[in-house]
Amino acid sequence: MVENTFRCEQVWREVSNYIDGEVDAALRSSMDEHFRTCKRCASVLAGTRNVVQLYGDERMLDVPAGFSRRLEKRLENRLTHDSAVKGSRWSSWSAWLVPVAAMALIAGGLLLTNNLTHWHFVRSQHAEPAYKIPPDLVVVVSDGAKLFHVPGCPFIHDKASERTMTAKEAMQEGYVPCTRCLRQYLKTGMSGHSATEVAEGGRVEEEEREETLSVAGH
Amino acid sequence: MSEPTMTLTNPTHDAAREQDLILQVQRGQSELFYELVRPYERRVYAAALAILRNEQDAEDTAQEAMLKAFANIRQFRAEARFSTWLIQITVNQALMRRRRERTVPMEGLDNRRDVSDNENEYAPRDFADWREIPSEALERKEVRQRLAEALATLDRKYREVFVLRDMEHLNIQETAEALGITVASVKTRLLRARLMLRDLLAAGWEQGWFSRLPFEKGNKPW
Numbered sequence: 001m002v003e004n005t006f007r008c009e010q011v012w013r014e015v016s017n018y019i020d021g022e023v024d025a026a027l028r029s030s031m032d033e034h035f036r037t038c039k040r041c042a043s044v045l046a047g048t049r050n051v052v053q054l055y056g057d058e059r060m061l062d063v064p065a066g067f068s069r070r071l072e073k074r075l076e077n078r079l080t081h082d083s084a085v086k087g088s089r090w091s092s093w094s095a096w097l098v099p100v101a102a103m104a105l106i107a108g109g110l111l112l113t114n115n116l117t118h119w120h121f122v123r124s125q126h127a128e129p130a131y132k133i134p135p136d137l138v139v140v141v142s143d144g145a146k147l148f149h150v151p152g153c154p155f156i157h158d159k160a161s162e163r164t165m166t167a168k169e170a171m172q173e174g175y176v177p178c179t180r181c182l183r184q185y186l187k188t189g190m191s192g193h194s195a196t197e198v199a200e201g202g203r204v205e206e207e208e209r210e211e212t213l214s215v216a217g218h
Numbered sequence: 219m220s221e222p223t224m225t226l227t228n229p230t231h232d233a234a235r236e237q238d239l240i241l242q243v244q245r246g247q248s249e250l251f252y253e254l255v256r257p258y259e260r261r262v263y264a265a266a267l268a269i270l271r272n273e274q275d276a277e278d279t280a281q282e283a284m285l286k287a288f289a290n291i292r293q294f295r296a297e298a299r300f301s302t303w304l305i306q307i308t309v310n311q312a313l314m315r316r317r318r319e320r321t322v323p324m325e326g327l328d329n330r331r332d333v334s335d336n337e338n339e340y341a342p343r344d345f346a347d348w349r350e351i352p353s354e355a356l357e358r359k360e361v362r363q364r365l366a367e368a369l370a371t372l373d374r375k376y377r378e379v380f381v382l383r384d385m386e387h388l389n390i391q392e393t394a395e396a397l398g399i400t401v402a403s404v405k406t407r408l409l410r411a412r413l414m415l416r417d418l419l420a421a422g423w424e425q426g427w428f429s430r431l432p433f434e435k436g437n438k439p440w
Contacts (some may be wrong), residue, residue, distance in 0.1 A: 012341060016409035020390070044342045047416040054365060055384050055415070059356045061260040064273055067280075071259060074281045075252050078288065082248070144293065160295065 007034055011041045015048055133177065133185040135168035141175050153181035236300060244292050251288050258301050259284075261386050262308045268381035269312035271370070279315055283308035305386050309396040340410045343417045368418040372411055379404055380411035 011034050017023050018031055035042045054060070139148040143161035148170035155178055156162065167177075177185055239254040255262075262283055267276035287294075287307050294303055355361045369377060382393045383404065394404045 009341065012413070013409070016412050017405060019412075022390075022405070040342075044413070044416070047342075047420055048412045051412050051415045051419065052384055054356065054419075055369070055380070056387065057356050058260070060362060060365060060385060061264045062362065063260050063263045064277060067263060067277060068256070068259060070277070071281055071284060072252050075284065075288065078285055079248050079251075160297065 008038060008041055011035075011038070012044060015041075015045055018045070019049055019052060133167050133171075133182070135166060137167040138164060139167050139170050139182075140164055141170055141173070146176060147178040148175040148182075149178040150181045153178055155180050237296065240291070240294065240296070240300060243288075244294070248288070251291070254300075255284055255287065255304065258304050261301065262304060264381060265305050265308045265386055266312045268378055268385075269309065269374075270316060271374075275315065275319075276312075279312045280308060283311045286311060302388060302392055305382070305388060306392070306396045309382070313397075340413050342413055365419070368415055371418065372414060376407050376411035376414065379407040380415070383408050384412070 011031055014023055014027065014031065018028065023031065035045055138151065140151050140153070140156055140162050141148045142156055142158045142163065145157040147155075147157075148165075148167065149156050151164070165173075179186060236254065239250055243251050243254055259280070263276055263280045266279040266283070267273065270276050270279060283304070287304055290307075294300065369380070372380065378397055379393060379399075382388045382396055383390065388396060390401055390404050390408075393408075394401045397404075399407075
């Protein structure tokens with residue numbers, strides 16, 4: 001076995017990729033040849049395959065007794081609650097709906113006229129305005145997210161719904177710059193960080209993480 | 219309602235029916251949501267448990283993930299697998315819960331030391347030849363329990379990747395995205411998880427806890 005030691009180590013490093021079909025043809029061929037002559041590595045391969053097979057079996061996934069019943073109950077409660085909320089909202093507001101809607105339409109029309117050219121709203125509670133960001137910079141936004149990013153930023157939420165636009169357009173739509181990939185355009189990114197800023201940054205990062213982790217369609 | 223059978227997913231639960239259910243729920247037939255997610259409830263629970271390591275937290279998180287999926291069902295788009303979307307929501311919920319509550323037990327010293335190890339350098343320690351494991355072995359609760367215990371000994375970062383990849387059957391890319399790590403890290407951690415489990419189970423194999431079944435105990439090849 002001594003003369004095989006180096007090759008065995010190579011095989012061990014690749015055995016998982018081999019099982020997943022993630023090695024190229026040349027490496028696969030070399031490994032096949034090695035497995036024919038090295039019982040230790042053949043044993044490693046067989047055992048690793050067994051691990052994948054055993055744990056991949058649906059019977060390995062068990063739930064506590066009553067899990068399904070409790071889940072169904074909670075979903076039912078949610079549906080019941082949603083229905084009740086919708087019903088009560090309608091009954092309590094229906095009497096006021098017509099005059100309020102009329103007023104809202106008038107007020108909305110006025111607001112829209114006033115804000116048509118400067119329709120800014122900050123979507124993120126901890127957002128920072130951009131500072132000297134090139135208006136024609138190509139950025140990426142996505143559904144359900146608050147931030148805009150440079151293309152390829154790892155913190156883009158829901159990549160499947162990516163849309164490209166200019167930074168100016170993104171800001172007009174209410175998006176704010178990602179504090180990671182566009183940090184140089186944030187005021188905090190251009191100077192030293194005070195304790196407050198760091199704390200605030202921590203919250204922004206948490207928010208970004210939450211955003212990255214939040215539900216997204218794919 | 220009766221408890222589900224041991225089978226995780228209904229073999230007859232075909233993609234067309236699932237797609238139809240999704241559309242109906244998206245159009246407002248909320249009462250069909252449970253029928254839609256029921257085939258995946260075990261996977262959702264397992265994903266949460268892999269991250270939280272606490273049954274009650276895992277169940278709560280699984281329920282919250284289902285509710286979140288329900289609340290956001292209109293955002294789901296057909297180009298993704300529904301199961302993957304659901305698992306990713308669950309992983310997100312579990313990770314957020316872990317960060318907020320810090321309820322996960324501390325990892326053992328040995329496991330924590332692994333964090334700084336070179337992940338490429340794990341070498342198999344046991345070469346017992348357990349080539350043939352009949353799937354009937356999993357009918358025994360004792361065997362499933364042993365496998366679960368072995369999995370629980372893995373360091374968190376290996377366990378999470380292994381569960382998502384080999385038990386939830388997410389692909390490498392999906393696993394990387396769900397955990398917020400690189401594809402290369404997924405591959406490295408997966409290799410190590412598989413080899414460590416193999417070593418752990420090979421030892422159990424030699425101690426005979428598979429041995430009530432009629433398959434042959436392997437021989438040391440050297």
